Amino acid sequence: EAQHDLAGKQIMITAGPTYEKIDPVRFIGNYSSGKMGFALAEECAARGAKVTLISGPVTLNTRNANITRIDVENCEQMYNAAIEEFDRCDAAILCAAVADFRPENIADKKIKREKDDLIIRLCPTQDIAAELGRRKREGQRLVGFALETDDENANAESKLKRKNLDFIVLNSLRNKGTCFGTDENQITIISADGAKAYPKKSKDEVACDIVSCLSDIMS
Ligand code: C5P
Numbered sequence: 001e002a003q004h005d006l007a008g009k010q011i012m013i014t015a016g017p018t019y020e021k022i023d024p025v026r027f028i029g030n031y032s033s034g035k036m037g038f039a040l041a042e043e044c045a046a047r048g049a050k051v052t053l054i055s056g057p058v059t060l061n062t063r064n065a066n067i068t069r070i071d072v073e074n075c076e077q078m079y080n081a082a083i084e085e086f087d088r089c090d091a092a093i094l095c096a097a098v099a100d101f102r103p104e105n106i107a108d109k110k111i112k113r114e115k116d117d118l119i120i121r122l123c124p125t126q127d128i129a130a131e132l133g134r135r136k137r138e139g140q141r142l143v144g145f146a147l148e149t150d151d152e153n154a155n156a157e158s159k160l161k162r163k164n165l166d167f168i169v170l171n172s173l174r175n176k177g178t179c180f181g182t183d184e185n186q187i188t189i190i191s192a193d194g195a196k197a198y199p200k201k202s203k204d205e206v207a208c209d210i211v212s213c214l215s216d217i218m219s
Helices: 035-046 075-086 128-135 152-162 203-216
Strands: 010-015 020-023 026-028 050-055 067-071 091-094 101-103 122-124 141-148 167-172 187-191 194-197
Touching: 010 035, 010 075, 020 101, 026 101, 035 050, 035 067, 035 091, 035 203, 050 075, 075 091, 075 128, 091 128, 091 203, 128 141, 128 152, 141 152, 141 203, 152 167, 152 187, 167 203, 187 203
Parallel strands: 010 050, 010 091, 050 067, 091 141, 141 167
Antiparallel strands: 020 026, 101 122, 167 187, 187 194
């Protein structure tokens, strides 16, 4: 039987990629499947929380009736939904692989091929995690993810501070068969207290470990 250690809690989760439009038929995106975020949403709901799942474009379904889903396409929409929700939440888990840059202008017609090259100027998107970190009130908890290709722990630690997170989940790209699109993940959880490395597990089991960590620091 599932523990109900999150009964009465409101938790927001961001998941999936964002798509930043180039023209009516093209976008800049990434390989995030949303599986980790959706597993986190199911785990929180199974433990009694009410969950708002803000998801970028994915091909996944939610099962638990205590998950309210908000589907978005781009960073701006995800940002607006997250800002709107966060105020009434006890915690947020920011699992989305948000685009860091978007095309400065969206072409209103399909860009034609008859050119020697194509330069698309990009500008930065809003950092949802950093903004929620600024807005975080006493007692609210904020969890982020980090996917690094080098200096993993140092980069994750600097994000922890910069975005005012309670802990950060470092996703390893070094192990084969983990991370993007797969059903397994190998994580390290980094907080002000230090780092804890977990073995490679299914995303459902990883979700359980992450939610247990969160539950431990919620009052
Ligand atoms: O800086 P970086 O993108 O690596 O930080 C990753 C963390 O910040 C993740 O938790 C991710 O969901 C969050 N993030 C965000 N908005 C962005 C970029 C990242 O919420 N624009």
